[in-house]
Amino acid sequence: MKDFSKxxxxxxSRSSGAGGQNVNKVETSVTVLWNVNGSEFFTEDEKVLIQNKLKNRINAEGxxxxxxxxSRTQLMNKNKAVxxxxxxxxxxxxIPKKRLATKPSKGQKQKRLDNKKKLSDKKENRRFKF
Known part of the structure; x- marks a missing residue:
């Protein structure tokens, strides 16, 4: 896990919503800003990967x-944001691993067909016969 908090x-800013006496006086809401393009902590490939996966969270300036x-305190909100x-x-x-396609084994196929046959026989026995 990379720590780029520096x-x-x-x-x-002031938090929105209900709060009471302190809500209009104290700036407890914290916004964290990070310049993805100007980061010296990540390689160019990692920056491209971050920009592609988090494009909805990154604005035009990067x-x-x-x-x-x-939280009710600025310090706790800052820690949570980081x-x-x-x-x-x-x-x-x-980067997720690529899935390798596999085929069901002969035993699995036979088991599935046996279960189908049992269910079919059970329903066949329920029918009214003349």
């Missing part, structure tokens, strides 16, 4: 935004 910058306002953005980027770097 390249992140932060913005704070900045990735993530806003967190789950964890989330690192997790999202690391998941984007995973």
């Amino acid at each position: 390249e992140l910058s932060y913005r704070t 900045l990735m935004f993530l806003t967190v306002s789950e 964890e989330k953005i690192i997790e999202i980027v690391n998941k984007a770097l995973i």
